[in-house]
Amino acid sequence: MTTTRFRDSARYWRTPLMPGADLLTAEYHDHTFTPHWHDAYTIPVIEAGAEMYQYRGSRYVAEAGSVPIINPGELHTGSRAMDEGWRYRVLYAPVDYLQQLAEDIAGSTQPLPWFDAGVIRDIDLAQRLSHAHRLLEANSDALAAHAAMLDALSTLLVRYGRTRPDALQEAAGDNRVSVMQDLLSSELAAPVTLAELADAVALSPFHAARLFTRATGLAPHAWRNQIRLQRALAPLRAGVSVTEVAAASGFADQSHFTRHFRRMFGVPPGRWQGA
Structure with a gap:
């Protein structure tokens, strides 16, 4: 059986519903991301294929239906993990946006949200994030798109949000x-x-x-x-x-x-x- 190889194609875009955020719809085969970081939370949803990445000294493989989240300021790479490559959608969420959402959920001041290293395998969360991303990209129903993104990100925070470990803060200090x-x-x-x-x-x-x-x-x-x-x-x-x-x-x-x-x-x- 033959499979279709993904091509290197990427589209960055923005929405007034999330000021300061960048969004990406892309597929990659040959492209390799060298070690880098983002000032925002990197929240990808793998829709097809699989991506391999180095993060915090370990190698991970994120397959379709997974969410390989990266914390702001943390070094990581990216490349294909299978012959076909991978297709995904990514939200680069500003730090202040996600922290404010965490405080809105808790109803009180909260520390900076942090996420454990590793691939989040949660089909429900992946579907919520992908659905919200598609609605934002379609730009046809702002009310539905904004509500879907708040639902997806609040689900992410409630299920997987942590506090940054003291050891990481000390290493950076x-x-x-x-x-x-x-x-x-x-x-x-x-x-x-x-x-x-x-x-x-x-x-x-x-x-x-x-x-x-x-x-x-x-x-x-x-x-x-x-x-x-x-x-x-x-x-x-x-x-x-x-x-x-x-x-x-x-x-x-x-x-x-x-x-x-x-x-x-x-x-x-x-x-x-x-x-």
């Missing part, structure tokens, strides 16, 4: 790492050397690089590129040209920016901006 991150992110177009990072935290370049990579999962230059890409999103949304955004973000040229952007988002910046 090393002051020396914070000092290096501040240096790397303050002037993105200005050159920064490893020696400068090391001097700022009174370490050798070797130990500074090792501490940074152990804490963040990325080498300093790769982490800086991720910050550049995240900060590029706002001006792209505002209609600033890709060339201007690339230069302001500190990339050597537009092709360099486009190459890194596509590895992270699966589409070139011009197409992402067109959403």
Whole structure:
């Protein structure tokens, strides 16, 4: 029996019903997502095929009907887990949106929602998320779409929402790492050397690089590129040209920016901006 191979095709789009959110409808076969993170909660629903991804030091496979959620700021990858590839829908939900929803559900102040590593296998939840995503994309009945998304996300929070473990908070709290991150992110177009990072935290370049990579999962230059890409999103949304955004973000040229952007988002910046 022959099976149809998915093609690399992705469409980013947005809706006024969820300000600040990005939504993605896509299928992939050849594309591989290099290690990256998002500032938002990544909430995918696998509709066909299967995706393999690395997350928190482990490898996972998410098959059709599953929800492989990723917390904001956490490093992960993505690639096909079977010959055909995979098709999915993704909601990149802003942190403040999901936290406010958690507080609305509880009727009181709540800590930041957090989700355990691993694939959520809950057909009912997957169907709710997929249904809401399709209604938002159709853009024909705002009332029904908004209600469906609130239903899906509240179901996710009630069934699987947790509090961020203390161990993860402590690992991210090393002051020396914070000092290096501040240096790397303050002037993105200005050159920064490893020696400068090391001097700022009174370490050798070797130990500074090792501490940074152990804490963040990325080498300093790769982490800086991720910050550049995240900060590029706002001006792209505002209609600033890709060339201007690339230069302001500190990339050597537009092709360099486009190459890194596509590895992270699966589409070139011009197409992402067109959403």
